[in-house]
Amino acid sequence: MANKHLRAWTLLAAATLGGCVRLGPDFQSPRQDWIDHWDSQALDAASQQQPQPDRRQWWAQFEDPLLDRLISAADTNNSSLRIAALRILEARAQLGIASSGRYPQVQQGSADSLYLDRNQYDGAPELDSNAWQYSTGFAAGWELDFWGRYSRAIESADANYFAAQANYEDVLVLLRAQVAQTYYALRTAEARLGIARDNAKLQKRSLDITERLFNSGNSDELDLQQAKTQYLATLSSIPELETQVAQTRNALAVLVGQPPGSLPELSAETALVPLVDQALLDDVPANLLLRRPDVRAAELLVAAQSALIGVAEADLYPSISLLGSIGWSASSLDGSPQTVSLGGGPSLTWNLFDHGRLRNNVRVQDARLQQLIEAYQDRVRQAAREADDAATGLSKALERERILREASFSAKRSLTLANAQYREGYSDFQRVLDAQRALFAQQDGYLLARSAALSNLINLYRALGGGWYSSQPLLDPATHAQMSQRTDWGDLLDEQPARPVENAMPGNLDKPVNTPAPAAQADTP
Template sequence: MPPALFSRSPLALLLITLGFSGCVQLGPDFTPQQTPWIDHWNSPALEQASQQKAQPDTLQWWTIFNDSVLDQLIAEADARNPNLQIAGLRVLEARAALGIAQSGLYPQVQQATAESIYLDRNQSGGNLPRDAHAWQYGAGFNLGWELDFWGRFSRAIEASDATYFATQANYENALVLLRAQVADTYFALRTAQARLRIARENTQLQKRSYEITERLFNSGNSAELDLQQAKTQYLGTLSTVPELEALVLRTRNALAVLLGLPPGPIPYLVENQALIPLVDAAVLQDVPANLLLRRPDVRAAELLAAAQSARIGIAETDFYPSITLLGSIGWSATTLDGVSDNRDLVAGPSLTWNLFDHGRISNNVRVQDARLQQLIEAYRDSVLQAAREADDAATGLLKSLERERILREAALSAKRSTSLATAQYREGYSDFQRVLDAQRALFVQQDNYLITRGNAVSSLITLYKALGGGWHNNLPLIDPATREQMQQRTDWGDLLDDERAPDTNSLPDRASLND
């Protein structure tokens, strides 16, 4: 096309400029981070503590305990937990921020103006003054559109999009942590209640021994040493009851707060006197390495790095000129006779280029790049920590189960020893010290057994949490009452209509983060 055509056809110049706009994206395209070691990572403890089935249900792993109370507790926590509500609101915030970034692709300035001015002029000249009174009116529309020539706005959308997906992953991570914490606290409460029952039973047993020795001492058939030893042991065991009662109340209050309730009794939470169930292995839907990479917090770490990669491109656009299309339409008139209306049309491109920044732009790019590398290292560390947590939890489960089997036998032996020592003492074949020793060992072994059983269940819950189990939720991001309050306060448009928590499968694949 001959250059003379540009001067004769400004529209052609405008069309060509628009055609070239947005065709360049500065900055690096994000490359999903590889963790080569995880493909060959082997955890013997995890292999031993897990099993794979054809159709496992790791999305609702807590159902393996077959406890309807636990199911209800998790449902209540999903609906009312404050931290989960905050995570859902952050998703809505990121969704609105993405809308702000997307608006950059359209004209940034679209202003309508209107004015009305009253003129009162008094001129004194000669013998008679002359007065002039008039109104001046004006209206106009201004348009300014900075073209996305270097990818400033498309990179901003890319960063906001990755951040939005990261908030979704953080919401799912909040679900993983909440459900694990509810289950762990619930079984900790049941363990504390069982320990309290054992303490009270042993207190009653030792109290009867103390009363027997007291009667024997008063009748002169027993030494004071037996009386004082029995009393010491009874009072020592009795002193554990208030401590365990406080532990039960603290654990119950912690569970209530997780449900979004004030501290106090939970109506449907009835004491279950059965032992907490033991499960000797976690059911997994995939190999552990893949599960680790799909953990919501690991996904969020990678998505945050992708967002920061786009910000490098935004910073690099400052090296180049910004090309803006400007236009305005104006109309003005006055009430003075003989003055006609004025109509103005102004349009054309504008170029702004900061040539001398004294290193500000270069250093800003370096800042963004350093932040990207920090997030990449944070992602790698999150994968390492996830592997460590999974291996530690698997080891803890195996060792707790091993210890549980030993202590179960020890508790049974201690109970039998107490019965035998008491019978032999009554028949005069042994002294009272053996009775005291047997009763002391019984309480210790029973209490240790309950603690170890609780640790085994806690390790299994931690293992599911470490592998990212329990991230799915069909409930809305925010509860209906909060949604109604927000709608009354602010016009949210349709952003609150589609408010269900996103599926992890809907997040961008690792290979398409930069598509």
């Protein structure tokens, strides 16, 4: 305990003579060395570096105007994105609260009036039986930031504010990828439904033929029952696919902020999903991983927690404040004096006996910091895994698509030959059934392979943080008007979304995040 007090007095003397001390660790990036030279053979094969007119809109590569409109509608109407935008405003207001620590913490004015009614007693001289007494005053108290408590709190709130922006961008990335995934899943389901209906018609014709042959005595019942079984099996897949189409359409409607059953424009066309064999990247994969919004958010949370250690450590040392007050009092009694009082001076308070509470709070904050460091490093590893998995999935899905495309052509040709040979009497009906079954399976598998390739391409863009930027305001006009009417927000509701990505790179956090954003400095309560 004596060493603790000696250290505190030494720091106090240094702070008094030389300025304020900032307790706690300055932020150090938790980035590991491997990420700086990380590469992936699968990613190299599935992508190429190429400057793009707008690198943030990867879906433009598909050249689908309807997808462009759906993503734009989701940006405007999706509830998850709106909630993320409101969390930016919440973090911005929290930053304003932390920034108020730069100024006197106590600024109180008071005014009192007291009515006095005095009783008369036997033998006492007569006095006024009632009077009013008035007083007013103002008191101020300013805890000096000797230990950096308030500057560290501002640093933490500042990092949390930028983390909220990064989380907004992460929601934007996930939303746009989900819209594209759902849109093309709908197109795939529609195409599979069309294939099932076409094959059902084809098998129905075979069933009709075998039924006529059976009725005329030119075929046995086995051919009829086999044809009927295959036709009904194919027919039974249609309701399931119709359900999938309806459910996927509803999911897409909700994503873009519409009620289920809407979006009639989706029925205007049912084009086959595009087949794109490579992702177009504008930077090396390692840099793209670090630019992912969720990775930046994780690093910013480390910065915010690092500053909270300094806030906790400041509680171990004396609180030094400047206090001042001015007061005036008077009474309605005749001849009563009016008084004016002034006071001011320093104040020192020190929690000497906390039984380990404050020291253990520092340990709590440090343990939380280490947890966030581990979470950040795991988030980077998971991001690299997601990118490598998506790249591998894209390459292998394209291989499968090429094989199944050729298999589909062969299956279609086999059915033609099997029908011809059956009509000429050179083969039995079983070969026709086998050819029909193979055609349906190969065509359906081909559509699924195309869908898997596109899905992996979208996952690759998402894994590399593509689609993080939006130029639209954080709040839609209706929400802006509603919140403005309910609460005085000043100019905070006009907050802009993301900064340019280069200014928001996690690498810029190699220095302490101790200066609020310009917008945050402009409106401190």
